[in-house]
Amino acid sequence: MKCFAFDFDGVLVDSYSCLPSVYKKLAEYFGIENDEFVKEAIMLEDKYDAMEIFDKRIWWKDFFKKYGIMNVNEAMQIYWDERIKESKIMENCVET
Template identity: 40%
Template structure:
């Protein structure tokens, strides 16, 4: 240790919670609700759609389902609000805390290292906070700061700036699974850490972006414990 205090900020989806593997199940149930004749094809289509929209940073599912709702392939014309709420209810229910996330968070808490969850807002005010609360992980961190449409601040840099103001003399480690997000970091005193995972979507565009800056890379979340002690 070099004498500096540590602070750790985590992204949520893909870092602390696996909310991607359940998408196939989520869209299959939605296909049934909407009366899609070829549910399997619809699921594959929507996984590809998730892939593209994630890369573009368009997370507002209301805009997604307003577009999809216009398709003549949908035989059950359900209310868009109902479809979006069902999507998030299913995805929240089927998401799972990643294996070593609880161990890492509890260990950092024992070490008195302040922890935060800093993540995209999912396009709806309060939604990501609800999802974090449903996972139970909010009880282990100091605060949950969301950014983007529906979030507390506009950008990831804005969110991390809040942490830097709270922890002026501390080194902040920010852990994310997407190189795209880490490339956007521009805050002094924040060390970017990439948690390398297998892209969970058909092409994984957000995960295939080349890193433009020097970042620390870990293959599992528990490696972070060794990294911040070095």
């Protein structure tokens, strides 16, 4: 039996550089006209990723409540749809 392991994010696929655009689309969807939302969301995402807390629902609930967003599940769906759509294969990686 053979096993292949891949380090996906940041190695095979760039799904980080699109985060400002993803959070901007969330802000637009929920009618938030505030660049601070995008900056704060990215700062918090970096903070919780560094703490290895990858379930965004843990911190999104309080963060989004601050901006009047109560439907975290709807926000989560939009976030992942946009992040998947905007993620790019890294240079020198071949899609097969």
